[in-house]
Amino acid sequence: xxxxTIRDLTVEYSSGGYAVxxxxxxxxxxxxxxxxxxxxxxxxxxxxLLSCLxxxxxxxxxxxxxxxxxxxxxxxxxxxxxxxxxVGFVFQGFNLVPSLTAxxxxxxxxxxxxxxxxxxxxxxxxxxxRVGLDERMHHRPGDMSxxxxxxxxxxxxxxxxxxxxVADEPTANLDFIMVEDVLRLIRDLASGDRVVVVAxxxxxxxxxxxxxxxxxxxxxxxxxEPERVVVLPTETLxxxxxxxxxxxxxxEGAVDIVRELADGGEEHRATLGSGDYFGEIGPFFGLPRSAxxxxxxxxxxxxxxxxxxxxxxxxxxxxxxxxxxxxxxxTTAPEIA
Numbered sequence: 001x002x003x004x005t006i007r008d009l010t011v012e013y014s015s016g017g018y019a020v021x022x023x024x025x026x027x028x029x030x031x032x033x034x035x036x037x038x039x040x041x042x043x044x045x046x047x048x049l050l051s052c053l054x055x056x057x058x059x060x061x062x063x064x065x066x067x068x069x070x071x072x073x074x075x076x077x078x079x080x081x082x083x084x085x086x087v088g089f090v091f092q093g094f095n096l097v098p099s100l101t102a103x104x105x106x107x108x109x110x111x112x113x114x115x116x117x118x119x120x121x122x123x124x125x126x127x128x129x130r131v132g133l134d135e136r137m138h139h140r141p142g143d144m145s146x147x148x149x150x151x152x153x154x155x156x157x158x159x160x161x162x163x164x165x166v167a168d169e170p171t172a173n174l175d176f177i178m179v180e181d182v183l184r185l186i187r188d189l190a191s192g193d194r195v196v197v198v199a200x201x202x203x204x205x206x207x208x209x210x211x212x213x214x215x216x217x218x219x220x221x222x223x224x225e226p227e228r229v230v231v232l233p234t235e236t237l238x239x240x241x242x243x244x245x246x247x248x249x250x251x252e253g254a255v256d257i258v259r260e261l262a263d264g265g266e267e268h269r270a271t272l273g274s275g276d277y278f279g280e281i282g283p284f285f286g287l288p289r290s291a292x293x294x295x296x297x298x299x300x301x302x303x304x305x306x307x308x309x310x311x312x313x314x315x316x317x318x319x320x321x322x323x324x325x326x327x328x329x330x331t332t333a334p335e336i337a
Contacts (some may be wrong), residue, residue: 002032002066002067002068002069002163002164002193002195003029003030003031003032003066003067003195004029004030004036004048004053004064004065004066004164004195004197005028005029005063005064005066006026006028006029006062006063006064006065007027007062007063007065008025008026008027008061008062008063009021009023009025009026009027009049009052009059009061009062009063009064009110010023010024010025010026010059010060010061011045011052011057011059011060012047012060012262013179013262014057014262015136015262016261017261018259018260018261018262019240019261019262019264021050021240021241021258022043022044023045023049023052023059024043024241024248025062026045026049026062026080030195030197030211031192031195031210032163032192032193032194032195033188033190033191033192033194033195034190034195034196034210034211035186035187035189035196035197035198035208035209035210035211036195036196036197036198036209036210036211036212037198037200037205037208037209037211037212037213038050038197038198038200038203038213038215039200039201039203039206039212039213039214039215040201040214040215040216040286041201041216041239041285041286041287042201043287044215044286044287044288045215046168046199046200046215047092047168047199049197049199049215050089050166050167050168050197050199052064052071052072053071053087053164053166053197053236054083054087054089054166055071055079055082055083055296056083057089058072058083059072060300065123066086066163066164066195067163068088069082075179084109084112084113084160084262085113085160085162086162086163086164087161087162087164087165087166088140088157088158088159088162088164088165088166089157089166089168090150090153090154090165090166090167090168090170091153091166091168092168092169092170092172092173093173094141094146094149094152094153094173095148095153095212096141096149096152096153096156097141098140098141098142099140100140101137101138101139101140102128102133102136102137102139102140102141102144102148102152102155103121103124103125103128103137103138105141105152105156106123106124106127106128106152106156106159107120107121107124107159108156108159109156109159109160110123110124110159110160113159113160118216121179123159124137124159125137126157127155127156127159128152128155130155130158131151131152131154131155131185132150132151132181132185133152133155135185135236136148145178146173146174146178147174147178147181147182147260149161150170150173150178150182151181151182152172153184153225154167154170154182154186154189159188162194163189163193163194163195164194164195164197165190165195165196165197166193166196166197166198166199167186167196167197167198167199168199169185169199169200169201169202170182170198170200171183171200171202171204171205172200172202179204183194183204183205183208186198186205186208187208190210216243216244216286216287216288220222224309225265226303226304226305226309227246227303227304228251228301228302228303228304229248229301229302229303229304230299230300230301231253231255231295231299231300231301231302232292232295232299233294233295233296233297233298233299234294234296235294235295235299235307236292236293236294236298237255237293237294237295237300237302238279238289238292238293239289239292240259240288240289240290240292241288241289242258242288242289243282243288244279244281244282244283244287244289244290245283245306246279246283246304246305246306247277247278247279247280247283247304247305247306247310248277248278248279248293248302248303248304248305249275249276249277249302249303249305249313250272250273250274250275250276250277250278250280250300250301250302250305251274251301251302251303252274252300252301253273253274253295253296253298253299253300253301254271254272254273254274254295254296254298254300255271255272255278255293255294255295255296255300255302256268256270256271256293256294256295256296257269257270257271257272257278257291257293257295258291258292258294259290259291260292269291272302277310278293279293279304280307280310283306283307283310284307303305
């Protein structure tokens with residue numbers, strides 16, 4: 001049975017001249033016949049990972065293996081065959097052809113794989129019946145609800161019986177009444193030899209999963225004793241892309257804030273001294289660190305606070321003022337790290 005194995009996966013792209021790594025040394029193992037949920041906020045790398053699994057995005061480094069297939073080593077015809085025969089993709093926006101009926105939408109990948117019109121029609125009808133749309137197969141997407149369109153999209157993804165099914169936010173466009181049927185269907189698909197990987201920020205999917213992968217670790221927000229850290233000269237406190245948990249206030253010395261550039265270099269954004277604070281954007285928005293912080297040649301002593309303790313420290317007005325700033329365009333500590 002094919003298992004999914006991901007090792008040291010790194011994806012990097014340039015945004016405004018800066019290096020952005022939504023995935024940096026990512027590892028994951030998903031056994032055959034199981035459902036894995038990728039949980040996290042927008043921008044944490046969920047869709048990026050699905051695109052790599054689907055063969056639509058080439059990572060900078062690392063390995064993706066599905067059974068005996070080395071996906072990251074495939075090119076041209078081998079990669080096209082993998083996309084056609086091995087992986088089924090359920091898109092967040094359904095991506096149905098509006099001029100085609102539900103049956104015709106499901107027939108598209110079957111015809112592309114070489115099935116005759118009659119074979120494709122019969123199999124499409126079987127799949128639509130399986131997802132509970134036997135009475136809607138002659139309707140076009142505009143005449144169906146969001147839940148029905150999502151089920152058509154799932155039937156289309158299953159057209160060639162792929163052993164790997166990936167779904168990007170399959171409940172994002174559904175109301176609470178529609179969600180139940182789609183969740184139950186996704187759970188049923190993760191059986192036998194099939195691996196199902198779903199990216200979502202919807203906590204309702206957690207009880208269905210065999211495995212939950214938190215793309216951004218969740219940190220407790222309750223109070224705890226502040227952490228006093230002595231940072232040696234030029235020592236790094238945290239790196240761009242690291243998980244975010246604490247907000248820091250400089251007690252002594254100074255730190256440099258730098259951003260990694262797409263060409264491998266660095267851009268100095270600010271030098272902060274005693275009384276300044278930094279690192280709040282990540283904890284507030286559930287995002288990885290957006291910059292690297294290291295001590296200057298003089299070293300530094302910093303105190304780390306949880307989000308709740310920091311909120312108590314600066315008060316509601318301070319928080320509102322802080323969050324009015326644009327994180328990536330600022331030049332002072334509260335808005336860039």
